[in-house]
Amino acid sequence: MLIKITAITALLLTSTVSFANPATSLPTATFAQLAQQQSHKTPLQIIDCRNSNFYNGWPEPQQQRGGHIAGAVNIDTSWLKTLDTSAFKTLLRDKHLQSTLPTYLYCSADKAQQLSTALQAQGYKSLTTIDQPLNLYYGQLSALPNFQQLVPASWLNELINGKHPRYAPKHGYKVVEVEWGPPAKYLLDHIPGALYVNTNTIESEPWWNKVSNTALAKVIANLGIRYDTTVILYARNNMSAARFANFLMYAGVKDVRLLNGGWTAWDNAGYPTEHLPNYNQHPVAFGEKIPANPQYLIDTNQVKALLKKPVNQQSVVSVRTWPEYIGETSGYDYIKPKGRIEGAKWGHAGSDSYHMQDYLNPDQTMKSGAEITAQWAQWNIKPNQDVAFFCGTGWRASEAFFFAHILGWKNISVYDGGWYQWSANKDNPTAEGTVTPASVH
Structure with missing residues (x-):
């Protein structure tokens, strides 16, 4: 994305905390130096090559703030593993990036080096890395307003292992896999502790609309979900999880979250799985009239x-x-x-x-x-x-x-x-x- 940004007026630290750079490292710059380039009002572009969850607003480990530099586009270096040359070209085009513009990369040095190699193969010549962690950036960061509702796999892994990650549930939680039909894939592998919802229990023929409020309330009760329960949903294809998310929000669940990337994110991270099914043993009263949000x-x-x-x-x-x-x-x-x-x-x-x-x-x-x-x-x-x-x-x-x-x-x-x-x-x-x-x- 082509950007023309005025200089950052807030005080910028000029000291650096460098990532370990490989022998063939790219030129590096500080945030202060980037701001100076921006103050010249000459066109440049910034690529945030970190995980998209950090780009969205989740703070990285040991950092206080999350989000991204205003105007930066997100290309997670790890995507390169699944993209061929043609798909990478399409990605760059869709991001409105130009090979002729000075390009600044922000992520760890090893990820920046990998992405720069791919960019150089596409004719990008002026490449520089931002050689500081984000907590040294004193400009305004951009983040999604409700990024906490789109959770990283790492966050969910901490939660189910008894830790207390940022933005942790306040009144208990349920993890639910949502799919169409019997739990065939769920019984092969699923996130530990996850319950299962067959979409046939929440949709009705002939139009596959939401079931009656009474039937929906029963499904929710059997899952052990109250209006103040945090519900984290995922699917092999997150469309079905989002469908149930819409129904839960309609019912009145106040804290509905979606695993960003669904099952793929969990699987890619290599986190443990289980195959024995989980059931909620004690149905609960919802605690509010359904629907709270018609x-x-x-x-x-x-x-x-x-x-x-x-x-x-x-x-x-x-x-x-x-x-x-x-x-x-x-x-x-x-x-x-x-x-x-x-x-x-x-x-x-x-x-x-x-x-x-x-x-x-x-x-x-x-x-x-x-x-x-x-x-x-x-x-x-x-x-x-x-x-x-x-x-x-x-x-x-x-x-x-x-x-x-x-x-x-x-x-x-x-x-x-x-x-x-x-x-x-x-x-x-x-x-x-x-x-x-x-x-x-």
Whole structure:
């Protein structure tokens, strides 16, 4: 991302705490030197090559503050292990990075060296590392407003091992794996202590909407979850975990968290697993009337009412592939009609109904907030609006909803019925064909 940032006015420490540099180390700079370069108002770019959780706002070990330098883009060096040359080129293009600009890398020296080698192979010549830990940066750091609700695997590992990590639960916690169908993969391997939820117990036919409030309350009670229980959710594909997160927030659970990167993050970290199933032995009373937050789920009539508002005040967001949005495919073998809700804005998604690449980093963690916000803003989807997300039956929409929550958006919801229920009634207005953001009404 091209940035032009004014000088940091706060006092910057000029002393350095250097990482151990390899023999072929890159030129290094301090934060003060970076600020001096920024004060010249010449174009430059900063790559934060740390883990995305630190970029989002979680402090690194032995550091007090988390987040990232304003304007920095996130490319975790560890992603290189899964990217071929073509995919890496695409990543750089999507990040709007330019090989001709002076580029500053911030992460540990070994990670910076690995990334610089990959960048040099793509023609990047002016590369410099920031040779100080982040606690010596005295400028304003950027962080996601609700980053605590998107937890790192390392944080969860500390929690389940009896430690007291930052932002620890205050009233007990439950870890829950959420998947469709019987617990086949769960019984092979799961996070220690994790309970299991089959989405068939929280969704009902024919539209795969939320079950009745009574049935939902029973599922929640059987898991041992009260309104003040911290619930940490994950899945093999986090869409299903986000679906349950939306339902729990609707019910009134005050502290719902998602494992950033889901099962992939836990597996990549090499943390212990278990295969014996876990059950909550004692159902509990929720402690509040369900739903405490009915605004998080809306129905067809509410969508129609929303669409009557001026386009700058509302967004009904289609979290579906572009071919689904323009009516080339329905996206599902059990949904026959093609097209979109008339007036819906395109919210991006991924390659098909089971993937969300437009929202995820190569390691399946949440893409940077700036990138998600920018792709929404292109379609006039903005945080000051009333925003309702939908997809086919709610899973992709729920992941977009939860990320909007992490971004601090307030007036957000999921249209539970999605395209499946909307398109089943021929009286509901639909549209097909290519459209530009400016022509959506």
